[in-house]
Amino acid sequence: MDFESWKNKLIPSEMKQVWSEIKTLLNVDQNNLLLAEEEAKKNNFTRAISILKKIKADSEVYQEAQSKIIQYRLTFHGFLLKESQIKAENACFLEALSFLLQIPSESELYSEAQNKIIEYKQSLKEQEIAKEKAIQDKIDEQASLLLEKSLSLGEQEKFYEGLKLLREISSKAQIYQQVNEKIADYQEAIKQQELEKEREKERIRKAKIDEQGNHLLEQALRSSEQNKFDEALTSLRKISSESSIYQEIQVKIAEYEEAFRHQQIAQAKAIQDKIDEQANLLLEKALNLAGQENFSQALNSLREILPEAQIYPQVKEKIAEYQEDLKQQKSEQEHEREQLLKIELETKASQLLESATKLVDQHSFSDALDILIAIPAQTQAYPKSRELANQIKSNRRVENGDRAIVVENFYTTHSLIPKNEFAQPISSKADGKLLVIEMQVENLGKETGNIIFSIFHVKDENGYKFDSISDTNLYIYEQENGFSSNSDSIRPTGSIKILKVFEINSNSQNITFQWKGKSINLGKPKHFHQSVTNSPVIESDNFKISRQEKMIHTTPASNNNGKFNSINERVEVGNRAITVENVYFTDCLESTDEFDDPIFPKTGGKFICVELTVENTGKETGNIIFSTFQVMDENGYKFDAVDESEIYLYASELGFDATFESIRPKSSAIILKVFEVNEDSNKLNLYWKGKSINLF
Structure with a gap:
C-alpha cells in the first residue's frame, strides 16, 4: 500500500479539506x-x-x-x-x-x-x-x-x-543710497527739460498763429481788390485774438463791412429789376395762352411769377379768374369722357358675357365664373351674368338626406406647402397632379352632426376613378388655411368649409365629383404653379445614386458575371405589377434623425435591400398594404420582410413611398423592402402573390 492510499484510508474525509488548506x-x-x-x-x-x-x-x-x-x-x-x-x-x-x-x-x-x-x-x-x-x-x-x-x-x-x-x-x-541721490538729480533734470520743451512749444505755437494771421490778411486784401468783401470779411474773422496783428485787422473789418453793405444794396436793386422783367414776360405769355383757352398752361406760367414782383397783385387776380375757367372746362370734358366710358363698359360687358357662355358650353365652369364676376353691376349685361352664375352654382350643389355640399372652388397644382417649418409639402408624383376641391357642407337636419363617414371620389373623362388622400401634413395645411375636418360638428342649419385633395393623372381634363351616389360635373379645373424647395419627389436618374450614397457598408448583390439578374424584371398580378429596380446588401440602416437608432442585423445575419416600382394597372385608386413579400435562399430558408414601422423613417428620408400610401390609376410608387437573411445566403428569389423573381 502506497502512502497516498494509506493516508486516504487513515485520515477521515472531513480532515482532507484541512490538510489541503x-x-x-x-x-x-x-x-x-x-x-x-x-x-x-x-x-x-x-x-x-x-x-x-x-x-x-x-x-x-x-x-x-x-x-x-x-x-x-x-x-x-x-x-x-x-x-x-x-x-x-x-x-x-x-x-x-x-x-x-x-x-x-x-x-x-x-x-x-x-x-x-x-x-x-x-x-x-x-x-x-x-x-x-x-x-x-x-x-x-x-x-x-x-x-x-x-x-x-x-x-x-x-x-x-x-x-x-x-x-x-x-x-x-x-551703493543703493548713492543711487537714490542720483535718481533725485535725474528727476529734477528731466523736469527742467520738460519745462524748456513747453516754452519752446509755446514759442512755435505763437509763431504759427502770427504766420496764419498774416496769410489770412493777404487773402482778405486780394478779395477786397476784386470787390469780394464777404470773402475778405470771412478771412479776417478767422484771425486769432492771440495774433500780433489782431488790433490792426479790426479797422479793416469795419471798413469792409461798410463796403459790403453798399454792395448788397446795389445787388438787391439789380435782382428786383430782373424779377419785374421776368414777371412781365410770364404775364404776357399767360394772357396769350388764356386767349387760346389753354387755362392749365396759363396758370402754370402765372405760378412761376415770384411774389416779390411789383405786378404780383394783378397776377393773383388772374390766377383766380383762370382757375374758375379751368374748372368749368374740366367739368365739360369729364361729362364727355363719362359718356365714352359708359359705351366702352357696355361693349366690354357684352364681350365678357359672350366669353363666359362659350366656356360653360366647354364645361370650363370655374373660368366662366371668374369672368362673370368681372362684369360690372351698372351694365345691361349684369342681370344675365348673375342668372348664368347662379345657374352654374346651382349645378355645384347636391343634397343627400340631411346633408348638402356646395363646391365653391377647385383647381389643380403640383404641391401644397404648409407654413409650419416642420411639416413637409404635399406633392404629386412626376406623372400626376393634385386636384384641390374647396366645399361647404350644410346640415339640413334638426340635430348636430358631422360627415365623418362620407367617402368622396372624382372621375375623369377616361373613366379613371380617384380617392381623396389623407396625410398628417395635409391636416396641418387644412388647419393653417381655416378648413374644418370631417369629424367637426355642424349645428342644425349651419355649415363648415372643408378641403378634399385627390391625386389625378396629368392628362385628366374633364372632372366629375361623386358623393353618396350624387355627381357634380365640375368641368376643366384651373392650374396653379407652386415652387417647392424641399420637394420629396426624386427623379429616377438620380434616385439610386442618392440611396447608394446614403447606405453605409453597402455590398452590391450580383452574380458571378457582376450583373443583376433581376434589374428591370416585371411581374403582374391582377391590377398590380412590380418591377425590381435595385438590389444590394448592407450591415446597417441608419437615419439622419438623431432620435432614431440605427438598425443592425442580428449576429450571423445581413440585410438585403430590394427597391421596387409598384404600378396600379386598374381604374381605381388603391395601395398594396396587404401584399406579402418573402425571399428564399438556396438552402430553402424563407425570410419575411422587416416590419415597415422599423424602417419607415429611414425609407422616407430616401424618398420611398409607404405600402399604405394610395396609388392612383395608371400610376406607380417606389417602395423599399428589407429582408434579414443568413450571412451565408447567396442565391435568393423574391416571392410575391405566387410569382417568383430570381434576384441573383
Whole structure:
C-alpha cells in the first residue's frame, strides 16, 4: 500500500479539506519568501519587508521570515547611509539628510547616521552662506555697471535713459543710497527739460498763429481788390485774438463791412429789376395762352411769377379768374369722357358675357365664373351674368338626406406647402397632379352632426376613378388655411368649409365629383404653379445614386458575371405589377434623425435591400398594404420582410413611398423592402402573390 492510499484510508474525509488548506498556506508563504528575496535584489527593501510581514506566526517559515526582516532592515539602513554619502560628496546635502532621517533610532547604524546629520547640516549652512555672498557680490557688480552707464548717459543729458537704468538697481546693493541721490538729480533734470520743451512749444505755437494771421490778411486784401468783401470779411474773422496783428485787422473789418453793405444794396436793386422783367414776360405769355383757352398752361406760367414782383397783385387776380375757367372746362370734358366710358363698359360687358357662355358650353365652369364676376353691376349685361352664375352654382350643389355640399372652388397644382417649418409639402408624383376641391357642407337636419363617414371620389373623362388622400401634413395645411375636418360638428342649419385633395393623372381634363351616389360635373379645373424647395419627389436618374450614397457598408448583390439578374424584371398580378429596380446588401440602416437608432442585423445575419416600382394597372385608386413579400435562399430558408414601422423613417428620408400610401390609376410608387437573411445566403428569389423573381 502506497502512502497516498494509506493516508486516504487513515485520515477521515472531513480532515482532507484541512490538510489541503495547510498545503496551500505553506505554498503561499514559500512564494512570499521568494518574492521578498527578488525585491531585495532590486534594492526594494521596504517592499521585501512588507511581503515578509504577511507570513503569520503559525507558519513553518515564520522564524526564517523574521530573520530576513532583520537582515533586510540592516541592509536597507546601510544602503541609506551609503546613498547619503554619495549625495554629500556631490554637495547635495539636503538629499543626503533626507536619506539619513529615514534610519530609525533602533537601528545599529543610528549613531553613525546622527553624526553624519550634524556634519551635513553644518556643511549645508556653509553652503547657504557661500551662496548668499555670491548673490550679494553679483548684485553689487551689476549695480556698479548700471550706475556707471547711467552716469555716462547723464553727461549726454539723456536723463530718461539714465533714470531707467538706475531703477533697475536692486535695493540690496551697497551703493543703493548713492543711487537714490542720483535718481533725485535725474528727476529734477528731466523736469527742467520738460519745462524748456513747453516754452519752446509755446514759442512755435505763437509763431504759427502770427504766420496764419498774416496769410489770412493777404487773402482778405486780394478779395477786397476784386470787390469780394464777404470773402475778405470771412478771412479776417478767422484771425486769432492771440495774433500780433489782431488790433490792426479790426479797422479793416469795419471798413469792409461798410463796403459790403453798399454792395448788397446795389445787388438787391439789380435782382428786383430782373424779377419785374421776368414777371412781365410770364404775364404776357399767360394772357396769350388764356386767349387760346389753354387755362392749365396759363396758370402754370402765372405760378412761376415770384411774389416779390411789383405786378404780383394783378397776377393773383388772374390766377383766380383762370382757375374758375379751368374748372368749368374740366367739368365739360369729364361729362364727355363719362359718356365714352359708359359705351366702352357696355361693349366690354357684352364681350365678357359672350366669353363666359362659350366656356360653360366647354364645361370650363370655374373660368366662366371668374369672368362673370368681372362684369360690372351698372351694365345691361349684369342681370344675365348673375342668372348664368347662379345657374352654374346651382349645378355645384347636391343634397343627400340631411346633408348638402356646395363646391365653391377647385383647381389643380403640383404641391401644397404648409407654413409650419416642420411639416413637409404635399406633392404629386412626376406623372400626376393634385386636384384641390374647396366645399361647404350644410346640415339640413334638426340635430348636430358631422360627415365623418362620407367617402368622396372624382372621375375623369377616361373613366379613371380617384380617392381623396389623407396625410398628417395635409391636416396641418387644412388647419393653417381655416378648413374644418370631417369629424367637426355642424349645428342644425349651419355649415363648415372643408378641403378634399385627390391625386389625378396629368392628362385628366374633364372632372366629375361623386358623393353618396350624387355627381357634380365640375368641368376643366384651373392650374396653379407652386415652387417647392424641399420637394420629396426624386427623379429616377438620380434616385439610386442618392440611396447608394446614403447606405453605409453597402455590398452590391450580383452574380458571378457582376450583373443583376433581376434589374428591370416585371411581374403582374391582377391590377398590380412590380418591377425590381435595385438590389444590394448592407450591415446597417441608419437615419439622419438623431432620435432614431440605427438598425443592425442580428449576429450571423445581413440585410438585403430590394427597391421596387409598384404600378396600379386598374381604374381605381388603391395601395398594396396587404401584399406579402418573402425571399428564399438556396438552402430553402424563407425570410419575411422587416416590419415597415422599423424602417419607415429611414425609407422616407430616401424618398420611398409607404405600402399604405394610395396609388392612383395608371400610376406607380417606389417602395423599399428589407429582408434579414443568413450571412451565408447567396442565391435568393423574391416571392410575391405566387410569382417568383430570381434576384441573383
